[in-house]
Amino acid sequence: MKMFSSPLLDSRIRSANTQNSERWLGYFVGPIGAAVLNFTVVSYLNVFYTDVLDLTNSFGWAVTFLALFPILSKIIDAGTNVLMGQVIERTRTRQGKARPWLLISAPLMSVAMILLFIIPKEHSILQFALVALTYNIFFSFAYTIYNMSHTLMVPLSTSNVKQRDGLSLFSNMGGNMLPGLVVSLLFPAVLMPMLGADYNKWVTAMTAIAVLAMPLTILEYYFTKERVTEAAVTSGESRQASFGEQIRACVTIKWYP
Numbered sequence: 001m002k003m004f005s006s007p008l009l010d011s012r013i014r015s016a017n018t019q020n021s022e023r024w025l026g027y028f029v030g031p032i033g034a035a036v037l038n039f040t041v042v043s044y045l046n047v048f049y050t051d052v053l054d055l056t057n058s059f060g061w062a063v064t065f066l067a068l069f070p071i072l073s074k075i076i077d078a079g080t081n082v083l084m085g086q087v088i089e090r091t092r093t094r095q096g097k098a099r100p101w102l103l104i105s106a107p108l109m110s111v112a113m114i115l116l117f118i119i120p121k122e123h124s125i126l127q128f129a130l131v132a133l134t135y136n137i138f139f140s141f142a143y144t145i146y147n148m149s150h151t152l153m154v155p156l157s158t159s160n161v162k163q164r165d166g167l168s169l170f171s172n173m174g175g176n177m178l179p180g181l182v183v184s185l186l187f188p189a190v191l192m193p194m195l196g197a198d199y200n201k202w203v204t205a206m207t208a209i210a211v212l213a214m215p216l217t218i219l220e221y222y223f224t225k226e227r228v229t230e231a232a233v234t235s236g237e238s239r240q241a242s243f244g245e246q247i248r249a250c251v252t253i254k255w256y257p
Contacts, residue, residue: 030220
């Protein structure tokens with residue numbers, strides 16, 4: 001990834017210890033964008049399928065399809081999570097190994113979000129194929145890239161346990177609590193009544209949410225720093241355990257369930 005060697009892409013965090021701008025911008029404000037996308041899709045995509053696209057009344061097997069395909073997609077998602085974890089472990093850039101994927105995921109998530117809501121209204125087999133395809137593009141590809149890299153950022157940011165706890169607190173508030181409240185309380189009261197079952201309004205609103213979320217993920221990229229990765233590279237301790245070694249470690253530790 002030669003593009004990540006550019007100083008223009010360097011972290012705006014320079015200190016050896018975590019600081020307020022990192023906590024507030026990188027771990028609180030930044031994750032809000034991706035979290036709002038995820039909560040919106042999880043909460044309202046089925047509403048779009050049933051009330052706007054009217055998929056349940058298109059074919060006799062439509063209800064079964066809508067119930068089963070997310071379950072099957074979880075299997076794909078589990079596989080891509082493992083694959084993405086291995087990709088991150090093998091990433092070597094000036095910006096670290098997880099942070100570059102935050103930046104890559106920003107446009108991918110926004111585009112994937114828009115694709116979910118531009119399914120044509122004409123009932124056909126192609127319509128259902130696009131539903132399954134776009135669903136997996138978002139959850140098994142774009143959001144997986146973000147979620148895996150975002151999850152790794154706290155342990156990669158510092159070896160100081162107290163500082164990690166502080167980053168985790170801000171990350172949980174920005175990535176779960178605040179977006180969850182916004183989507184579960186504000187959206188039903190304000191946004192959903194405005195949209196109704198109007199296809200064009202849904203597409204416009206979801207496109208706007210997707211576009212507004214992208215700068216927040218980019219903000220997360222610029223205001224995080226992989227101190228642990230940098231220290232390992234500096235000390236020459238850059239070897240990572242192989243996938244087989246990681247599996248053996250998981251199943252041989254005494255507290256493994």
